[in-house]
Amino acid sequence: xxxxxxxxxxxxxxxxxxxxxxxxxxxxxxxxxxxxxxxxxxxxxxxxxxxxxxxxxxxxxxxxxxxxxxxxxxxxxxxxxxxxxxxxxxxxxxxxxxxxxxxxxxxxxxxxxxxxxxxxxxxxxxxxxxxxxxxx
Amino acid sequence: xxxxxxxxxxxxxxxxxxxxxxxxxxxxxxxxxxxxxxxxxxxxxxxxxxxxxxxxxxxxxxxxxxxxxxxxxxxxxxxxxxxxxxxxxxxxxxxxxxxxxxxxxxxxxxxxxxxxxxxxxxxxxxxxxxxxxxxxxxxxxxxxxx
Numbered sequence: 088x089x090x091x092x093x094x095x096x097x098x099x100x101x102x103x104x105x106x107x108x109x110x111x112x113x114x115x116x117x118x119x120x121x122x123x124x125x126x127x128x129x130x131x132x133x134x135x136x137x138x139x140x141x142x143x144x145x146x147x148x149x150x151x152x153x154x155x156x157x158x159x160x161x162x163x164x165x166x167x168x169x170x171x172x173x174x175x176x177x178x179x180x181x182x183x184x185x186x187x188x189x190x191x192x193x194x195x196x197x198x199x200x201x202x203x204x205x206x207x208x209x210x211x212x213x214x215x216x217x218x219x220x221x222x223x
Numbered sequence: 224x225x226x227x228x229x230x231x232x233x234x235x236x237x238x239x240x241x242x243x244x245x246x247x248x249x250x251x252x253x254x255x256x257x258x259x260x261x262x263x264x265x266x267x268x269x270x271x272x273x274x275x276x277x278x279x280x281x282x283x284x285x286x287x288x289x290x291x292x293x294x295x296x297x298x299x300x301x302x303x304x305x306x307x308x309x310x311x312x313x314x315x316x317x318x319x320x321x322x323x324x325x326x327x328x329x330x331x332x333x334x335x336x337x338x339x340x341x342x343x344x345x346x347x348x349x350x351x352x353x354x355x356x357x358x359x360x361x362x363x364x365x366x367x368x369x
């Protein structure tokens with residue numbers, strides 16, 4: 088038991104250092120059949136792999152909806168946007184409701200420069216996003 | 224005003240460049256949205272060069288200059304010891320196609336071209352020199368009043 092506990096501490100420390108180094112934190116939350124991914128910090132070519140892994144994990148589960156909380160997302164580049172784009176086909180195929188919420192003005196501006204608002208649903212708040220996801 | 228920065232070709236340095244540019248744009252009084260767009264442009268070019276041209280070789284240097292003159296922001300990015308990059312061959316991203324192909328890349332240069340007024344690449348001494356320009360006339364007014 089002690090060994091596992093020590094190993095867990097090491098893993099936690101590694102995750103902490105990785106997040107510190109890559110300037111992005113990611114956590115997940117489950118609300119009934121809705122999976123929420125919280126992103127904090129900068130989503131760039133260096134950190135987007137973490138989001139990609141989280142998206143793969145979420146899609147592999149029998150979720151009704153996946154929401155991405157962007158309230159603390161400070162910055163996004165095409166690498167981050169590309170992660171969302173690359174999963175759209177699978178989300179549609181599995182009939183999983185997908186949306187972002189809480190984007191700040193800078194992030195929303197980048198989203199709009201590419202015209203992604205036509206492809207990816209986005210809502211101003213978590214409350215509205217949850218209503219939309221549950222109301223399907 | 225001219226600012227210089229040299230980085231090693233490592234994706235982990237992208238954040239440092241964004242922080243550096245952020246501080247410069249605060250000094251130059253560039254609006255928050257446009258500062259973010261300009262930071263994004265440099266981030267996109269550098270990420271492309273680090274991943275594709277430099278193959279994540281941290282021994283390689285990439286140099287960047289930022290000049291503000293007469294209400295114009297100009298970036299010059301030097302990608303040394305690289306094969307010629309022909310920007311004219313680049314086609315803007317087709318979003319529907321990217322979704323269909325489940326591609327993660329392919330939008331960076333489209334973002335750059337949509338944001339900047341001028342984008343060109345010249346090739347000298349085995350070096351691709353990216354020159355990117357954005358006109359921000361309100362900077363002239365701000366500088367006069369400063």
